[in-house]
Amino acid sequence: MTTNALAGGSANEEQERFWNDVAGPLWVAAEEETERHTGPFGAAALAVAAPSAGEAVLDVGCGCGSTTVALGAAVGAGGSVLGVDLSAAMLARAEERAAASGSTHVRFRRADAQDADLGSASFDLVFSRFGVMFFADPAGAFANLHRALRPRGRMVFVCWQAASANPWMAVVNRGAARIFSLEPPSRDVPGPFALCDPDRIDAVLRAADFSDVEITAHAEQLRFGAGQSVEAWVHQRLLMGPARAAYLDAGLDRQRETCAILAEELAPYRVDGEAPESGLVMDAAAWIVGARP
Numbered sequence: 628m629t630t631n632a633l634a635g636g637s638a639n640e641e642q643e644r645f646w647n648d649v650a651g652p653l654w655v656a657a658e659e660e661t662e663r664h665t666g667p668f669g670a671a672a673l674a675v676a677a678p679s680a681g682e683a684v685l686d687v688g689c690g691c692g693s694t695t696v697a698l699g700a701a702v703g704a705g706g707s708v709l710g711v712d713l714s715a716a717m718l719a720r721a722e723e724r725a726a727a728s729g730s731t732h733v734r735f736r737r738a739d740a741q742d743a744d745l746g747s748a749s750f751d752l753v754f755s756r757f758g759v760m761f762f763a764d765p766a767g768a769f770a771n772l773h774r775a776l777r778p779r780g781r782m783v784f785v786c787w788q789a790a791s792a793n794p795w796m797a798v799v800n801r802g803a804a805r806i807f808s809l810e811p812p813s814r815d816v817p818g819p820f821a822l823c824d825p826d827r828i829d830a831v832l833r834a835a836d837f838s839d840v841e842i843t844a845h846a847e848q849l850r851f852g853a854g855q856s857v858e859a860w861v862h863q864r865l866l867m868g869p870a871r872a873a874y875l876d877a878g879l880d881r882q883r884e885t886c887a888i889l890a891e892e893l894a895p896y897r898v899d900g901e902a903p904e905s906g907l908v909m910d911a912a913a914w915i916v917g918a919r920p
Contacts, residue, residue, distance in 0.1 A: 752780060
């Protein structure tokens with residue numbers, strides 16, 4: 628059962644609009660593809676978090692619910708898992724997944740984890756797979772998560788390293804910025820690279836009264852876009868990226884030209900140049916972060 632109302636609105640109003648009106652529906656539509664690039668990192672973070680039977684877990688930015696259901700399986704019927712997210716579309720998909728798994732101890736709530744009332748000392752584990760980089764006030768948000776943790780609890784999340792370590796995002800985003808004469812987004816604003824600097828992660832968490840902060844690098848080589856043309860994959864990335872508005876305003880002819888240019892720049896990553904729908908193999912890198920209240 629999902630609670631849909633955002634009581635009192637959201638401190639992340641821009642992000643709420645983006646994840647409800649733009650990214651959420653796109654993510655659901657491309658769920659299989661997005662799971663391919665987030666799933667391995669989520670699995671690595673779950674191994675570090677080591678959820679155990681009977682624990683109460685909060686899944687921040689739970690998206691379509693794959694990590695929430697996995698956490699539910701780990702804690703068993705004697706435990707509980709609450710998944711929170713801003714996107715109604717993604718939470719609807721998460722509900723479907725939980726129902727199909729029979730996870731009656733898993734529930735969802737549409738909420739902004741930055742300032743929602745998540746209870747006091749309510750959870751043994753706060754977990755997130757790429758859901759903590761979108762806070763307008765990171766220190767305040769993590770302080771809110773700190774309040775939700777029990778004294779002997781722990782937090783584990785995974786967030787992306789710098790764009791230079793993630794060509795699967797950087798090639799398209801930087802190419803689009805060049806084509807449309809856009810300034811690169813600041814690292815200080817909500818976005819996938821907002822926590823790419825481990826020194827900033829440490830400072831933000833300590834400002835929120837976390838201790839025992841451990842930050843570990845995790846890298847994967849992933850396959851993208853199998854079964855579709857590179858141009859189609861580029862189109863999906865542009866719709867999700869910082870050049871979205873400029874790309875959509877450009878008109879169909881320039882959109883096609885942009886996709887063709889960026890597909891050519893991705894040629895070194897093609898699995899097989901003779902099979903245009905065989906996909907791309909690209910590096911991806913993230914930080915797995917652990918901390919205690």
